[in-house]
Amino acid sequence: MRVASANLVHDGVLAAPEGRSAAEYVTDIQRLLAPDYDSRAARRLVDEPADGREDSLGRPY
Numbered sequence: 001m002r003v004a005s006a007n008l009v010h011d012g013v014l015a016a017p018e019g020r021s022a023a024e025y026v027t028d029i030q031r032l033l034a035p036d037y038d039s040r041a042a043r044r045l046v047d048e049p050a051d052g053r054e055d056s057l058g059r060p061y
Helices: 001-011 020-033 037-046
Strands: none
Touching: 001 020
């Protein structure tokens, strides 16, 4: 349900909960589903493996 509501908020169909912007709400849901999303994305941007491991596509994580 949270994913559906985040999609609707992102698309502007629903308003974000009171006191939060749409971007904050969507980011919070992303972090709930993938708690280390930000750190994985950051490591991929610099293209340096943090611990020498790679995902199934050969990207460092």
